[in-house]
Amino acid sequence: MYSRDLLNxxxxxxxxxxxxxxxxxxxxxxxxxxxKDAKQIFIDEILNKLDNVDKIAFGxxxxxxESGIYDYLKGAExxxxxxxxxxxxxxxxxxxxxxxxxxxxxxxxxxxxxxEDGILVNLDGFGNRVAAIAFGPKYVTLLVGRNKVVxxxxxxxxxxxxxxxxxxxxxxxxxxxxxxxxxxxxCNSPDRICNVWVITEKSVPPKRIKIILINExxxx
Numbered sequence: 001m002y003s004r005d006l007l008n009x010x011x012x013x014x015x016x017x018x019x020x021x022x023x024x025x026x027x028x029x030x031x032x033x034x035x036k037d038a039k040q041i042f043i044d045e046i047l048n049k050l051d052n053v054d055k056i057a058f059g060x061x062x063x064x065x066e067s068g069i070y071d072y073l074k075g076a077e078x079x080x081x082x083x084x085x086x087x088x089x090x091x092x093x094x095x096x097x098x099x100x101x102x103x104x105x106x107x108x109x110x111x112x113x114x115x116e117d118g119i120l121v122n123l124d125g126f127g128n129r130v131a132a133i134a135f136g137p138k139y140v141t142l143l144v145g146r147n148k149v150v151x152x153x154x155x156x157x158x159x160x161x162x163x164x165x166x167x168x169x170x171x172x173x174x175x176x177x178x179x180x181x182x183x184x185x186x187c188n189s190p191d192r193i194c195n196v197w198v199i200t201e202k203s204v205p206p207k208r209i210k211i212i213l214i215n216e217x218x219x220x
Contacts, residue, residue: 008033008215011146015213018149021118026206032214038143039068046141046210050106053139057082057101059109059129063143063219069108084128098128102136109133110219111142112164113156114149114211120200121156123165130198133209140209145218153199165194167220 012031019029030045032038047053056079064070065085074081082104084097101107109129113121120142124130133140150156161184169176174191178184184194203209 011215014149015146015215018114018116018118019213021116022114022211025118025201026203027118028203028207028210030210030212032212035063035067035145035214035216035218038212038214039072041212042067042069042141042143043072046212047106050139053079053105055080055082055100055104056106056108057097057104057132057137058084059101059107059132060084061108061110061143061219063110063145063214064108066218067143069143073108095126098126101128102132104132104137106139106141107132107137108141108143111144111148111211112160114144115152115156116149117152118201119153119156120198120209121150121153121160122198122200123160123194124196124198125193127196130196133200134198138208142209142211143214143218144211145214145216147217148219161194164220169193171220 015031019031022029030041032041056073058064058070070085073079074083082097082101084101089097109132111120111122115121120133122130122133150159165184166178166182170179172193174193176189176191177187200209
């Protein structure tokens, strides 16, 4: 048996190591002891220190929603929110909002995996989330639970294809083989959600991508 305190101490040290590696790769990094605390860290250390932020948009992330950041920003009248989480729109508006999000001042999302040597690994359905991480928005903030940490790039790819994608396909009620056999078969299903890979080795410009590492399991 092990105590929760001991596990948290292990991850405190692990996340601190990853923070240092990420900072060498030009990311700006913060560590949060919990998902609950991540919201205030985002407000105090990121949002309130950025100049000329008007348009704010989001990429699909359960962690962002569960942190309370989405609801907080929706209730803040000073920002122009491009609400890509609103499902009560037609397909044309659904796509248009994602196009507009690429020109936002601040784009907030998560990452599918983060390696111990400081690389972000992401796989997307439409490509809007990974496109924004790569280029477009002035700033990007990523909320990352400790469960997203992997040893290396190949481990990240395996995690995404054989775990994250399967769980998300189940969550989204997609008719893909992975929802049944629980592993990727590189399918040709019309419901496939695995279409666009982006591997991010460094933040360009430096500190454009800001990462909150969370000492809890968050998201999928």
